[in-house]
Amino acid sequence: MGQIELGLFECCGWELDLAKRELRALGAPVPIGSRAFEILETLIVSAGEIVSKDELMKRVWPGLVVEDNTIQVHISAIRKALGKDRNLLKTISGRGYRILGDWTCHGEPATTRAPAPPMRLRSTESSFFTNIPASMSDLVGRQTTIAQVLNLISAYRVVTLTGPGGIGKTVLASEIARHLLPSLNGDAFFVELVSLSDPDLVPTTLAQTLDLHLQGDEISADLVARAIGARKMLLVIDNCEHVIDAAAAMVEAIVRACRNVSVLATSRELLRIEGEFAYRVPPLEVPASEDVGNALEHSAVQLFIARTRALLWDFAPSQEKLSAIAAICRHLDGIPLAIEFAAARAATLGIQQIAGRLDDRFVLLTGGRRTALPRHQTLRAALDWSYELLPETERQLLRNLAIFPAGFTLDAAVAVSGEAEAETALGISNLVSKSLVTFEGAETGPRWRLLETVRAYALEKLGDREHYQRTMRRLTKYFLSFFRPFSEERHLQAAIEEIGRYRREIDNVRAALRWALSPDGDGVLGARLAATTSDFWTAISLVSEAGDWAQKALEYIGEESGSRTEMVLRCALGFALIYTQGMSHRGREVLTGALQLAKEFDDFDYQQRVTCALWLFSARSMELEDALAFAREYEQVAKGRDLQSRATAAWLVGIPQTYQAEHQEAGERLEWAARHFPFDNRRKDMLRLGADVRTSSLAHNTVNLVSRGQLDTAVRTAEDSIREARETRQPFVLCVALAWAAAFVSLSLDEVHRAKEYGEELLDHAFQHGLRPFHAVGLCVTGSLASRAGKPRDGIDALRSGLGDMREAAYLLFYPFFLCELASAMQATGRFDEGLQEIENAFHFSKDKGYRWMVPEILRRKGEILAAQNTSDAFLVKNLFRQAMQQASAQGGIYWQIAAGNSLVEFLDGNGERGSARGILLPIYEQFTEGFSSAKLSRAKILIEGLG
Template identity: 70%
Template sequence: MGQIERNLFEFSGWELDLGKRELRALGAPVPLGSRAFDILEVLATASGEAVTKDDLMRRVWPGLVVEDNTIQVHISAIRKALGKDRDLLKTISGRGYRLIGQWKSDPPSAASQITTTGMPSRESRPVSNIPAPASELVGRESALRRLLTLTSAYRVVTLTGPGGIGKTMLASELGRRLLPQLGSDAFFVELVSLREPELVPTTVAQAVDLKLQGDQITAEVVARAIGERRVLLVIDNCEHVIDAAAAMIDTILRICPHVTVIATSRESLRIEGEFAYRVPPLEVPDSGEVVSAAEHSAIHLFVARTRALQWDFEPDQQKLSTIADICRHLDGIPLAIELAAARAATLGLQQIAGRLDDRFVLLTGGRRTALPRHQTLRAALDWSYQLLPESERQLLCRLAAFPGGFTLDAAVAVSGEGDAETTLAISNLVSKSLITFDGSETVPRWRLLETVRVYSLEKLGDGEDFRRTMCRMAKHFLKLFQPFSARRTLSAAIENITHYRREIDNLRAALRWALSEGGKGGLGAKLAATSSDFWTAISLVSEAGDWAERALDRLGDEKGSRIEMVLRCALGYALIYTQGMNPRGKEVLIGALHLARNLNDPDYRQRVTCALWLFSARSARLDDALTFAQEYEATLDERDLHERTTASWLVGIPQTYQARHREAGDRLSWAAANYPVEHRKIDLLRLEADVRTSSLSHNTVNLISRGLLEQAAETAEQAIQEARETAQPFVLCVALAWSASFVALSIEDLDRAKVWGEELSRQASQHGLRPFHAVGLSVRGAIARRLRDAYVGVEDLRAGIAEMREASYLLFYPTFLCELAAALQALGRLDEALSELGHALSFSREHGYHWMIPEILRRKGEVLRDQDLRTPLEIEDLFQNAMMEAARQEALYWQLTSAVSLINFRKAAGYQGEARSVLSPIYQQFSEGLSSPLLLRARALIEASQE
């Protein structure tokens, strides 16, 4: 029986007993991990001198490489143990640490001699009942490294987390790895079967094989029986007897200086000296991320468990992506993944992926050796749910209504309780691992894991409590999104858009319920109207229209109200951008305009007028567009620059297509230069257009027509840049459509036409903007024609033009009919070409769409020349008429285009020397763009005629 020398250091009520390896405060033991105690011993024996990090590493971890983070963990554990006296341990910047104060050391005495009776000798082998692993522990290496550090700094580490997260397997593996390091006995104590909390001490005593006698086996009796023994206790499943388990472990820590405890529980023990480690889910790849079983532990586990049942399972990349989707839906929870893998081995991956909404029926059949509550997903959650008091059960179920997480205000709104009661209940549910903190200190937010949410929704059912919860939720979001429904608060709402974005999934859930058969249609209509500008602000115009359409069918008492007006406006704009200028969109908007007039709402009168103007302009009904522009002018204040620039834009665009190029150009240039940009964000919602971008884009028609080619190219670039700044897809599509389909094609810059046209097609496809998709397709066909691939050109142009007709998006209709005629001409299909030009000409004259007439006449002359069925005089007349029409419009560029065709025709017929007299007067009016292909051809013809 050996003797151990005992040294005692004391200061200000603290005692550091090196013999018993115990830190005491006023005589009471304070729990501290073994390595943390070693650090404290080194600092105490340094007599107030600083000890460097390197010296600490050398003396506490001899022969091992230790990261700085490991030392920090242990220093934090010591400071936590010192409590209010934490400042006794000082960090010396750049040097190390020191323990301040006069720590007096007592010499050894007879009273300070203790024996090693009851402690295992170095030769004895540790005893352990920790079960051997049933399978490989996947994806937990980093967690194990962290826990090994924590158990050397704290005497009790509690693994917390929801059911099925893998606490038991992780704690068991941790115990097995600690066994050789601690050199102590290790006992696994399972509390899951206990029903009476008072039996916790008896269960611990039996697991440790203490052989206690007597009727009263208390926590203190058990602790004193363990005494000085070196013991590692793994105490599993504490949550259902949490108070008794906490008292047992706290007593052991006070009385037994050489015991380390690893506990598992769905909530922390909340005792002194505890470190609560929340077990994380396994790593799951983000949606769209390249999936790798080696890099993502959730995928690794799924594959490993499937192979255990299906030895030849070898997933390809497509199967790995499906597995990733499954694991994401299951929140990376190991139990759920294991159950899914077991089913996948028999039913197949696609069956599992397609039936996760029925996960509680599907995910059963765990290992027969597992605990009953680990054999099905439902049983695992039943265990946690049944431990909750009724008030927390109710709140958990009501919070499941929020698929996108929730704020405290939202929780209070559905709970039916006050702030204090709801806050306390949320805190309790977080501590019990049923709710996860999902925000920040500045924006606190919580959520339920998806599996917990699905379970809780099932418990909520579809009865009165569900309807009451959803009604409260809808009313909460009606109030939250109210700033989007008033012009005076709209700007602030847009500035704070990130705050509202977080609620997208919740808003959808509230709208879906309210507008369903069992919901409240009037409330849903109010919510859809209130949030309509929000959807547009985040570039989801089509979704605004979808909710508006559903709400209009459920108006109830709101028929004829402002709510109906707002919903009609939202639906009308959405139909314009997603389906084009169909009659239904116009009907919806006219109804909105009548309501705006009846309700005397100037804001919505302007909004709807702009929508109807947009409808008319895009469907090439220019007289109607001017009428609506004048309607807008009738409502404006002449002193308001914002409204004046908007009116100038509205008038300038139809004038552009009527070929009033100089007047229209002046209006659009003035609107773009003077529009107050501080109104941009609001106008993007009110008018669903950007005045600057639209003015610049459409003005390119006037600039090119007048021969200002360099200005046109610069304006196109500027329009695209302005559009990008709005971050609105439909605005960018406007700029790209005019830049690619008109500017770049007209000046024969095929490289830029290709780049802009491809971006236009991507944006249109991505955001469901059908009219612009038609333009992108037509641009591709026009480029193919110019690259001598007329067959592809005809195919793409026909498809694009057909889509334009279906969408009644006709601004570009005559332009691309001319392009189609040119492609058909290249294939020798001259009759078809003439037919398309006939359509273009009749359309342009019928709609007052004069700006394309010179080009249509010129192209007709080109086709007739190849057909060789008309007299030269008839063909010349077409070219001459095209030149005269262009001159009347002051369209210098189209005048020169027709003149070049005339001279080439005459030259082919043998006429010489006329190029200078015809072309020079026109050519000399150009002040820029002299290096463009058309002007270079004109100059070459002029020079050739002088030779």
Template identity: 75%
Template sequence: MGQIEIGLFEHSGWELDLEKRELRAMGAPVPLGSRAFEILETLAVSSGGIVTKDELMKRVWPGLVVEDNTLQVHISAIRRALGKDRDLLRTVSGRGYRLLGEWTEPERRIAGPMPAMRVQSSQRAGFVTNIPSAASELIGRQAAVSHIMTLLSAYRIVTLTGPGGIGKTVLASEVARRLQPTIGDAFFVELVSLSDPNLVSTTLAQALDLRLQGDDISAELVARAIGNRKMLLLIDNCEHVVDAAAEMVEAIIRACQNVSVLATSRELLRIEGEFTFRVPPLDVPANEQVDDLLQHSSVQLFIARTRALQSDFMINKDRVSVIAGICRHLDGIPLAIEFAAARAATLGLSQIAGRLDDRFVLLTGGRRTALPRHRTLRAALDWSYELLPEGERRLLRNLAVFPAGFTLEAAMAASGEDEEETAVGLSNLVSKSLVTFEGTEAAPRWRLLETVRVYSLEKLGLGADYRLTMRRIAAFFESFFQPFSNENSLQVAIEGLGPYRREIDNLRAAMTWALSPDGDGKLGARLAAVASDFWTAMSLVSEAGEWAQKALSRLEGEEGGRTEMVLQCALGFALIYTQGMSERGKDVLTRALSLAKTLDDPDYRQRVTCALWLFSARSVALKEALVRAHEYEKGDGGRDAGSGATAAWLTGIPKTYQAEHLEAYDRLEWAAKNSPPDNRRRDMLRLGADIRTSSMAHNTVNLISLGRLDAAFLTAEDSILEARATKQPFVFCVALAWASAFVSLSLDNEARAQEWGEELIAHALQHGLKPFYAVGLCVRGSLASRSGSPAEGIDALRAGLREMQEASYLLFYPFFMCEFAAALQAAGRFDEGLDEIDRAQRFSADKSYRWIEPELLRKKGEIIAAQGGDETLPVHLFQEAAQRASAQSGLYWELTAGISLVEYLASRGERRAAKKILLPVYERFTEGFSTPRLLRAKMLLATDT
């Protein structure tokens, strides 16, 4: 070999050898990809000057359009290679890059002849490759292929990792096929069949046809035999011989500057210069309702593979939705999807979708040419599992009990090991692609892919190990959710819901086991009690009640204690909101109050007193509600400003419906303004209501009655905004119910009644709040009747009233009985309408529900007037309605009764009564002049000439 000149740049122990194209640190080679080396060479030659991005791209990628992020990958590779001296490569903002330091070229040296090699290496003309041809189209991996190609020009060793079946080999092969025309020789080296790590070097030598002599073929010998050949090595399935594979690759990278390595392994090689690319699953739809299901690569793969086996396989919207669900349950793992598609071609989609829980039996039978470990889903996971040491197997089995992922602390609880041992084991499982990191540096979190989790759960079984693990995590979550069971920490827990929300499915799993016949009932009951306020904070009131009910049957010796008290309170509140004011709910709350008094627990005594008040108020036992309010005021109402606001709210509401409008208005206005905002969310859980929103909603009844119509409507709108911000379904339903019914219907604003009424129905249905659904039905019925469809209105009103009665949710009952009577009148069913009015009047008298009495008298007069007959009775009823309203300070109802009287008299020929009857009332209004009834009164006054 002749002599040539070479260039060598040096700086502080670093050497940049342009002839060998090698970066060395203190004489030791540092792996660096070919493009990254060219960038470093360009910067070194510039002698510390700034090289722009455009100049670098033109130098390294001549004639190609390259994106900025491609350059960034290579800059990162150089900095990674420089290690602790990474700051030598400086970014000059907006201009380019420069290499700091004195990179000198000390001498031009003459290279002597290369020493003779003692091994044979086959030299062939042209490019050589044994990369297998593609068996089918690669779906959903275009971005990954492009990115890996970029990585291989920046790093000399790139390892594709991921769980079995994720598609590492297929992806690596496609990258190698695309690079081969430009990189030269490309070799596929398959290690899967090796059982002896000592055969790695021999296998590599055979794949490259190096024809090495001797029995002991070492990694160094193979590397020397490769020498300066330019090639790409694709080394597949390294995980079961990972130490030997790492040794082999490291030797090649150090000795062979023209070789790049693309490896696939479920475990990292962990050698210098390695860049890891974790192969992601195919993208899956978040749910079946999204519009672009066919745009997701997992769905595309399923359809393509099914059609390959069943050419007439047709798709429609329903089928695509089912396919999306299958792909999501299979985590987007290509191998599992291919198995599922193969089965769908023979068994049908519905069979596959319905049997995924038995996926390891169902998902078998891949391609005949597949490796044995890829012929069933179980085999793919057996391969990884059997490679684990026993400690990591045990940890993997224990982690399978978490359906929603886990933190390090939770993993420690499940394993029963200390932090160091758990963290090391967890790190190893991540590196072996069996556990996925999905959190952030500030909030680290891990999970098992669902297929891995199902497999590991099967390995765990249902015996003693499973029971021990579940008992540990139930105890862990009892401690984790403890802040929700302490009055002093409840507000902080509610404001920081994020970490707790992430554990919701894990909590369900722990409670399901603990409250099962094979679980630990006493532990489950304590956990249910600790977490009871968490469910309500999550707007899952119904679920809170379900868990409380299950737990109460598993107290196992803890009857009469705090646990039972908390559970009885949670169940009572849930029953009120989901089932209404049933006797069972009252009995449950009465028991809770008795326990709170016995245990001298002021917090729960306050909670349950409010719950029993809520029960009385909603069932329109107004006198009893006032007794509860005074009980609260006497016992707890003076503790703080919040308790004072609560006491004002408790007394203001029953007084509203007893028609003490002036006092009720003052109390509710004060309660709304003085309810402390700091503890608002905590108080919603403790009291079963939001004091501010509830006070505003109920006060609309007083505002309308007092003739403050604009204020009533604005208050209704504000209450909805306030309630929406709380994100509590029952609070939002309260605001919508009052706004759509009492406010919108009373003020004849049908547009708003419909808007808010339909939202009420949808929200109540979504969250299982039956009493509020009944209100929404009645609003819908009232609007139908008013718009000229009385038959439709009658059906909806009858259904809503029936549900109100069944739920004993009666605050709206007389109001909608009056609306029902109006619908019957519109249908010409006068006698039935009068019967409804009579029932409503008896109800109001029995319950002291007086505010509606003027309107019931007026409606009765209108039905009788429409029916014909006694001409004096309607006049008497209208006059009595106005007098009753005046006595209650009900200015609006007094005007409404006056309008009916004037219109009735006009129909009888008396056309000069408006000014005498209406003017004194109309002149007392200060607002609301654009509302329909005031406009009607104004018109009647104008025509009274």
């Protein structure tokens, strides 16, 4: 670099004093760390030239390997020190850094400064002083944190470690100081302020710890700073929060007067002085779930195991214990102090006892080390320390905020505090700075939360009497307003599109509902909130929860009885019962009452909703005439209305017609409904109608398509219905599509691989979301496939279980179909009489319900069982097959006609009556235009060609 000046560099009001190693702005010292100063010095001396990263490393960290991140930390520190002139320091991408401006040098010339000597280790004979405490045990899980803070200390003069009580600030500060000791080349002192009750004693405590021998009646911060002077020193000042103003004044005086002193402070509240870098000590890493696969990789679990082994040397956690440990660490928010308490108790009480009693954590988690400070010997004492330091207004706010289990926004906090927004915002800010409230981010607006342990403590302080009741009432009223868009038809679609905003409040609104719908709550308010949120629960696929809250609310409805609130609750409960329990008498009663109220209020929206629900109830319980009556009633109301209403009417009429075997007209209606039902507001319409019209129309129309011989089209339509259903992200909609694709199309066309794939997904999905009727269908698919795979006994068990669940749920759309499957499984085991009885059950059910489309297949299956007995009347068997063909022909069901024809030809062939295949099968076969690779058409072709 040639010759440089060991004097003063000036530019734009800035001064860099190399002799005093001081950066000044308009004459006032600006705090900056020693290595950050050396970087700035190197850049200024380079007179605007680019200095590479490698050059900076050799100059500032001679002999050491330094990561790029370390350079970035120090560059950020320099820019922070330069403030509004931060742009003087430029990053030259891929090349290095340069300093801008015309820096004038004043001073005596000198030869080029030699690089700073390598850092030397502190020898045992060194004259430097330290009282940094020795390590009592290994510091678990803090390697990354230590590295980060070490970087910060070399970049900033003052680093404050903040965080809630028990997070490990003191232990971390001591460990960092021990890391610095070998290379410090100066004194290192640990100054403990915890025992001070008088803030005025802060300077005196520092003077005594540093052995400054100050005289006089009053020892001030400035006097201590002058006494330290030019000594090189690291000060660890611990527990500043209860004397925060005095501690801040002391540190500020030292930084201003003592250019060779760096300060590492610990405090639950920031010092808020110039040049301070606040480092929030993070909790230890906790597993996101109780999955033990990677539990040992998380530092919180490592600490728990280490501390338990210190008391039980042979402790070796099993998979079950690891799962419990993961849960304990997660509930304790990864706070080291709480985890150490839990580990100590686990050593004597057992892990499962601790995991099961965390709700009583403040009684349970005691017994810290005897050498620990009193406030660190129980979890409650640790929090008492922070709580007692708060002014009463902040204590009250903290208690109020504890009612939010899922965090809160400013609006929500204002609502429960009862104070003005400005006062509440200031209070939250203060609680954040004191490490009692955590800022969660501002992706969709600022949000905060309390650590679970802090929340439990604050709830305990809130109590359960008048103040708690008042706060919970405010919370419930707030969410009644917040979720109102879900109860207003004109705003419903917009609310659905912003569902993430509402989803974040799930646990909060649950807390409000639990309180309101309890003996000590406000039942009327709770009923209103349950009604307001009913569509929200369905929108996020929690149909059963919508029903649970509606049921509870109807018990507490009080003066809201007979109101629109009751109408909405009845509608929500009715839909939930249909999808989760089936077609019960209770469900029909609830919906009938809802329809009566909707008519009283002349509410067209809810008349539509409840009419659709009653239609759904009737259709699924196979009361087809009732379903058609509801559909025709809706059709009359929908005439002349919008496309959505007309498409809905076509869907409602088309489905009962399908099962009454009016395949042509039903198919046309369902195709029209699927094609014309609008995409706009689709999710809103799902909530209103209890189904997705497009998906349902496609799925049900597969019955018409298969019956009419459009086999390839039926397969594509089933696949389309599944794709459409997935787009809705609604479990009950997907179950509808999977049920028809697996239970009807794939089994009817003997496509066992596709039936297995769809059937397994149906079972998993229905079980996961508590959709019992669809789970019954999945069981029956499993039984049918087992029977067809040569395991009819397994098939019989699964089919009986599924059919039993269908009967209990009164979900009967597939009932005759699977009775036939059960009969075939019994035939395969030689239980012919039992099989025939199940066929009779299917026949009488279909006849009584007007379920005509299955009759041809029922007759064919009966003939197959009788033919297999070998002792049956051949005329009766042939007659059954012919009846099946005639009825299928009358319905336009050529697929069932060819199936019965195959059975007839094979029976005749088996009885020596040859030559009839072409005459029987060919006229039917020639009506097909697709699906020739299907099992039944392939068989028909073989029979025609082989016997013609």
